[in-house]
Amino acid sequence: MILIDTSFDFSTDAHGGDPDSKSPTLKRYHTLLWSKELPNGDNFNLQTDVKGSYLHFKSASYEVSLSSDNIAHSYRDVKRMKHIIEKISVDDVESFWRLNCTIGGFIIFPGKKVEGNMTINQMRGVSPQVADRFDLTLECIRRFYEGKSSPLGETIARYKDFFNLFQSFHGYVDFFLLNDLVDSHYKKVKFYINSKEPFVDLPFPANTLEYQEYRKNSMEFITSRNLRIESWALAHPISAQTID
DSSP states (O other): OOOOOTTOOGGGGTTTSOHHHHOHHHHHHHHHHHSSBOTTSOBOOOBSOOTTOSEEEEOSSOEEEEEEEEOOOOOTTOGGGHHHHTTSOHHHHHHHHHHHTSGGGEEEEEOSOSTTOOOHHHHHHHOTTTTTOHHHHHHHHHHHHTTOOOTTHHHHHTTHHHHHTTOSHHHHHHHTTOGGGBOTTSOOBOOSSTTSOTTTSOSSOOSHHHHHHHHHHHHHHHHHHHHHHHHHHHHOHHHHHTOO
């Protein structure tokens, strides 16, 4: 039996710290879920005991240190969103935040800077065209695989060896179980706010209606991804049970 509880709130065992670095359950779940076969047939074996790395992958030709990143945000603590958040019910904001603390709201990215430049986690947080939105981050990743520019293009390109492990956008999406955020042909990302033009309009919800749309679509994705993660875990008991 695989112990992947998709309802588990990682803030509860982070002891007041950031779940990305302090939750032992989140680290274990990342190891269970992503230590599996890559599209090229190699195994993405994640090591948990390499000094200075949250998780570590090493093959004959490539080595990378990885960090956890929360991919869903309620914006409840973002100053520029305060005037909108205060108009949303406390229950709506809280339920959004709690769902974001489950495994469906997390992913791993390369965690070390390259030549002193920001990591993907850092750049997507400070980019005014992305504003930490994962739908927009995934669109940048899609454009990378298609050889197109994006606000995160230079940053993603610095980690091209990592993304090449998955061979294609299709392979990346399937590996990290992100299918519910793209169309069936892997050609389009499903954006959280449909009325906004990606990388042209400001990414933050502009009013309460946009926030509620953002909240609804974000929560539907995290909920669907949790179900997908649960299904994958149940279908792959042997590989997951071999990881301590």
